[in-house]
Amino acid sequence: MFRTPTRIEWEWAGIFFLLTLAWMSLEKSLGWHDVHIADHALYTNIYDLLFIILMALAIRSVKLKRYHGIMSWKQGIESGMWITLILAAISPLTQWITHRLISPSFFPNIIQFATDNHLMTPEAAAAQFNLPNYIWQNVVGTLILGTAATVVLAHLFRTKERDKTTST
DSSP states (O other): OOOOOOHHHHHHHHHHHHHHHHHHHHHHHTTTTTTTGGGHHHHTTHHHHHHHHHHHHHHHHHHHHTSTTOOOHHHHHHHHHHHHHHHHHHHHHHHHIIIIIIOTTHHHHHHHHHHHTTSSOHHHHHHHSSHHHHHHHHHHHHHHHHHHHHHHHHHHHSOOHHHHHOOO
């Protein structure tokens, strides 16, 4: 009834982890964490599209490798949710690496931008833009996006009854 994550799901979680760190490094190199910080809120959302594409590749991979091309919606849900749960569990590490090693000046820069542009008071900006808050937002965001993507993608990648009986 209840199963543990498979090697494939762990591998895909590792791929997601590396992609996330690569994306954060790209954001930093494009100046979205400093000189072009005004563009950060818009362009950081591209990552969500990459997340969905990667989840699609992961669920498709599970269907082909674990289930040999025949996967139910429930099996797709299980795999996608395991990947999502692993990602949510390691997201504090991802955020720590991002904000302590890749881009340690992000929070001071975004706080300065928000206050200079009268978007927030310095106190509100400091309360919004800090590592504990970003860790919390990332855990919740990962669970929401991962669950939504999993539900839709498991439906799209499920093997339909007609496909199960069709011979080639």
